[in-house]
Amino acid sequence: xxxxxxxxxxxxxxxxxxxxxxxxxxxxxxxxxxxxxxxxxxxxxxxxxxxxxxxxxxxxxxxxxxxxxxxxxxxxxxxxxxxxxxxxxxxxxxxxxxxxxxxxxxxxxxxxxxxxxxxxxxxxxxxxxxxxxxxxxxxxxx
Amino acid sequence: xxxxxxxxxxxxxxxxxxxxxxxxxxxxxxxxxxxxxxxxxxxxxxxxxxxxxxxxxxxxxxxxxxxxxxxxxxxxxxxxxxxxxxxxxxxxxxxxxxxxxxxxxxxxxxxxxxxxxxxxxxxxxxxxxxxxxxxxxxxxxxxxxxxxxxxxxxxxxxxxxxxxxxxxxxxxxxxxxxxxxxxxxxxxxxxxxxxxxxxxxxxxxxxxxxxxxxxxxxxxxxxxxxxxxxxxxxxxxxxxxxxxxxxxxxxxxxxxxxxxxxxxxxxxxxxxxxxxxxxxxxxxxxxxxxxxxxxxxxxxxxxxxxxxxxxxxxxxxxxxxxxxxxxxxxxxxxxxxxxxxxxxxxxxxxxxxxxxxxxxxxxxxxxxxxxxxxxxxxxxxxxxxxxxxxxxxxxxxxxxxxxxxxxxx
Numbered sequence: 334x335x336x337x338x339x340x341x342x343x344x345x346x347x348x349x350x351x352x353x354x355x356x357x358x359x360x361x362x363x364x365x366x367x368x369x370x371x372x373x374x375x376x377x378x379x380x381x382x383x384x385x386x387x388x389x390x391x392x393x394x395x396x397x398x399x400x401x402x403x404x405x406x407x408x409x410x411x412x413x414x415x416x417x418x419x420x421x422x423x424x425x426x427x428x429x430x431x432x433x434x435x436x437x438x439x440x441x442x443x444x445x446x447x448x449x450x451x452x453x454x455x456x457x458x459x460x461x462x463x464x465x466x467x468x469x470x471x472x473x474x475x
Numbered sequence: 476x477x478x479x480x481x482x483x484x485x486x487x488x489x490x491x492x493x494x495x496x497x498x499x500x501x502x503x504x505x506x507x508x509x510x511x512x513x514x515x516x517x518x519x520x521x522x523x524x525x526x527x528x529x530x531x532x533x534x535x536x537x538x539x540x541x542x543x544x545x546x547x548x549x550x551x552x553x554x555x556x557x558x559x560x561x562x563x564x565x566x567x568x569x570x571x572x573x574x575x576x577x578x579x580x581x582x583x584x585x586x587x588x589x590x591x592x593x594x595x596x597x598x599x600x601x602x603x604x605x606x607x608x609x610x611x612x613x614x615x616x617x618x619x620x621x622x623x624x625x626x627x628x629x630x631x632x633x634x635x636x637x638x639x640x641x642x643x644x645x646x647x648x649x650x651x652x653x654x655x656x657x658x659x660x661x662x663x664x665x666x667x668x669x670x671x672x673x674x675x676x677x678x679x680x681x682x683x684x685x686x687x688x689x690x691x692x693x694x695x696x697x698x699x700x701x702x703x704x705x706x707x708x709x710x711x712x713x714x715x716x717x718x719x720x721x722x723x724x725x726x727x728x729x730x731x732x733x734x735x736x737x738x739x740x741x742x743x744x745x746x747x748x749x750x751x752x753x754x755x756x757x758x759x760x761x762x763x764x765x766x767x768x769x770x771x772x773x774x775x776x777x778x779x780x781x782x783x784x785x786x787x788x789x790x791x792x793x794x795x796x797x798x799x800x801x802x803x804x805x806x807x808x809x810x811x812x813x814x815x816x817x818x819x820x821x822x823x824x825x826x827x828x829x830x831x832x833x834x835x836x837x838x839x840x841x842x843x844x845x846x847x848x849x850x851x852x853x854x855x856x857x858x859x860x861x862x863x864x865x866x867x868x869x870x871x872x873x874x875x876x877x878x879x880x881x882x883x884x
Contacts, residue, residue, distance in 0.1 A: 338821070338875055347812075347879035369816045369832050370846040392846060394816035395876075455820060 337452070338395065341403065341445045346395030349402035355388045360473050364465030366457050371397040375405075375465055382412050389462070396455050400446060401462035407441050408466070413475050416466075419443075423463050427456055476769045478858045484761075485856050494827045494861035499644055499805050499852030501694045502675060504754075508697055511757035512750050522746055524723055538749050541756035542739070548759045549689070550680040551706055555738040558705040558712075559747055563671045564594040566690035566705035567638075569718040569742060570667055571598035574688075577716065578665075579635045581607035586629050586664070587638040588613045588621055589842050590646060593835040595638045595669045608635070614842065619646045619796045626655055634664040641673035645834045645850065647778075647805035648796050649673070656685050665711065671695055675854065676774055676804055678767040681706050693751065698758035702751030705742070712738055719744040770855050774804050777853055781806055781862045788866065790873045794848060807834075807848040810873055812880035815849040818872050822849075825868040827861075 345351075358376040365372040371393030378386040387405040392398075404423070408416045423443055425431050429450045437444050449459040469475075482488050484505040488495065495503060515537065521528070523535035539554070546554040560566045575598070579585060585599045589612045603610040613629045616622050630637060637659040642649050656666045667688040670679055675696040681689050686706070693702040707715075717724055717735055721744035726734040735741045762770070778799075785793055785808060794807045810818055815831035822829055830850045833840050840846060851865055 338817070343876070343879050347876070371816075372846075392814075394814035394820075396817070396820075398814075452820070454823070455816075458816065 337448050339445065341442065342395060342399040344399075345402035346399030349389075349398060351388055351402045351405040352390060352398070353388050354390060355386055358386075358388075360469055362465050362469035362472070364461050364468070366393070366397070366461055369394065369397075369458065371458060371461055373397065373401050373462060373465060375401070375462065375469060377466075377469060379413075382414075384408050384411055384413065384416060393461070394458050396446075396449065396458040397461050400443075400459045403443050403445065404462045404466065407443050413470065417470065420463050420467050424460060424467075426450065427459055476765055476773070478773060478856065481765065482856045482858070488856060492826055494857075494864040496851040496853065496857065496861060496865060497828045497830050498675070498695070498854035498857075499672060499850065500830055501700065502697050502854050503856065504699065505697055505758075505761050507761050508699070508754050508757040512699060512754045515750055515753040520749075523749055524740075534749060538747065538752055541752045544756045544759060545704065548763075549674075549704075549706060550682050552682065553709065556706055556709055556712065558707070558739050558742040559752055560690075560703040560705055561701055561748070562694070562703035563669060563690045563692040564703075566703050567594050567667070567669065568598050569705055570688050570690070570707075571602050573715040573718045573742075574665070574711065575599065575602035575636060576605055579603070579606040579608040582609065582633070584609045584611050584631065584634045585636045585638065586611045586613060586634050586659075588640065588650070589615060590621075590643040590648065590650075590836065590839050591638060591640055592644055592669065592671070593837070595640060595667070596838065599636070599638055602636075609633075612838075615646075615648070615839075618798060619643075619648050619794060620798070620801060621648075621650055621655075623654070627658060630655075630659050630662050630664060632662055634659065634662055636667060637664050638667045638669070640669040640671075641679075642676070642803040642805070643836075643839075644672045644805060644852075645807050645836045645839055645848065646794055646796070647803045647807075647852075649801045649803050652686070653684055656687075660685065672803065672805065675762075677771060687711055693755040693758060696755075696758055697761055698755040699751050702748050702755050704755075709738065712742075717741050717744070721745050765855060773855055774853060777857055777859065777862070778802060778804055778806075780859055781851065781853070781865075784862055784866050785869075788869060788873075791869070794843065804853040805850060806852075807850045809845065809848055810869065810876070813872065813876045815847045817876075818849050818869070821872045821875065822865070822868040825864065825871065827865050827868045829865070 355376045358378045360377045363374045373391035376388045389401045485503045519533045521531040521534040523538045542557050543554045546557050659666045665687040668686045670691040674691045689706040694700045724744040792809045819831035832847050
């Protein structure tokens with residue numbers, strides 16, 4: 334447990350620099366876990382096919398907040414296609430559906446959440462942002 | 476009666492090194508109850524009310540005798556005032572549908588407290604919307620209690636139904652339901668009492684309270700999951716339409732018409748959870764064996780200790796009444812600046828089980844200006860060591876988060 338609440342999760346979860354509002358954004362999407370009260374809104378700014386900027390607002394536990402913040406770090410600068418691949422891999426990692434560990438490399442810092450897959454009570458917290466982002470792209474035909 | 480002796484009655488507490496502080500969600504089950512359920516399935520299982528053979532008759536007898544036993548436990552005048560349901564939520568839905576929808580008219584009022592569990596709130600919202608009635612709330616004061624003034628300003632001549640929890644599942648506040656019922660009756664309203672959080676801890680006497688309806692779940696009072704009770708005054712229950720329809724709740728069924736069975740069968744369609752009923756009867760035996768006097772004495776000492784020890788932690792926000800005599804076995808709290816879900820996860824790794832979230836009471840938490848809390852709730856099997864483990868666990872969480880909390884401020 335102490336390992337899970339490591340520096341990355343604490344820094345991103347409690348005091349994230351990604352927690353702000355973008356002055357201009359193209360899309361935004363709200364996600365929440367009604368049972369635990371996690372509630373986030375993700376903003377996305379595109380430049381053609383590339384994710385130029387992202388930010389989030391909201392509240393929730395350190396896991397949901399850090400997962401959102403780390404996701405933003407990882408997805409910024411990626412193409413939408415790359416982002417979709419990364420999101421899919423992250424979700425599979427948490428659900429323990431990854432057989433080839435090499436695939437996890439593309440997750441960069443987000444690999445820090447791997448141990449959450451051993452904590453069923455927290456899976457929802459870790460996945461909230463990623464599902465929300467998946468929805469955002471899908472709803473907007475990306 | 477010693478707590479350590481009581482703990483031995485609960486197999487799960489022998490097998491696991493945990494401080495189980497979530498009895499408000501569901502209690503653990505004593506071996507006595509588990510054995511009685513198994514005995515029923517081993518020796519007497521058949522579908523009650525159905526067969527002419529002796530095993531079915533035996534099952535029917537057990538079912539109906541337990542109804543009598545439960546009636547006695549809450550001092551109901553007659554056993555047919557005891558209706559079996561799945562849980563308190565189903566009992567409340569039954570009242571909302573079969574009484575509420577038919578008795579509330581446009582602009583008439585339903586009054587509930589802001590501390591209601593969603594199960595005694597959402598059904599009334601539905602009734603109000605369907606009938607054009609108004610749903611009004613009695614709010615808590617700074618002591619997390621309902622004041623007499625608040626109660627008397629909200630319950631009026633227009634009030635048809637008052638829904639009130641005996642004990643708040645978030646705050647632990649014990650409401651003075653006897654006074655509320657008395658006042659509501661003066662105004663001509665019918666009162667629905669949710670006793671789910673009180674009956675595991677204190678004696679309920681429906682006649683003394685003069686409650687029109689009273690509901691509770693078995694699983695919070697040492698009985699298995701899936702069995703609940705609806706008590707109602709006979710004259711009211713008799714006038715109500717059935718809720719769930721089907722087998723065993725009828726007299727004669729024709730192609731286009733049906734006549735319904737008398738109480739209690741009118742409200743018990745389909746094969747019932749006889750094993751659960753047996754378990755609930757056994758749970759009542761178990762409670763009477765310890766005695767409510769002892770339960771109250773032991774829990775009072777424990778809650779008092781918990782209040783005192785938690786109050787020493789200055790990094791906590793605690794949401795409880797300062798009036799100890801109005802406080803049952805539930806304490807909600809937050810570590811300032813740390814989300815309760817993180818707190819509960821880390822406490823779990825220390826062997827301490829607490830609930831975190833909104834406790835099915837979103838309007839209450841919104842009224843209090845918070846999103847969620849951690850909640851420790853107690854039962855007769857909890858000892859001071861459990862509280863000490865909670866306190867140590869909370870200190871650990873605070874130490875882990877301390878430097879990050881400060882940064883955020």
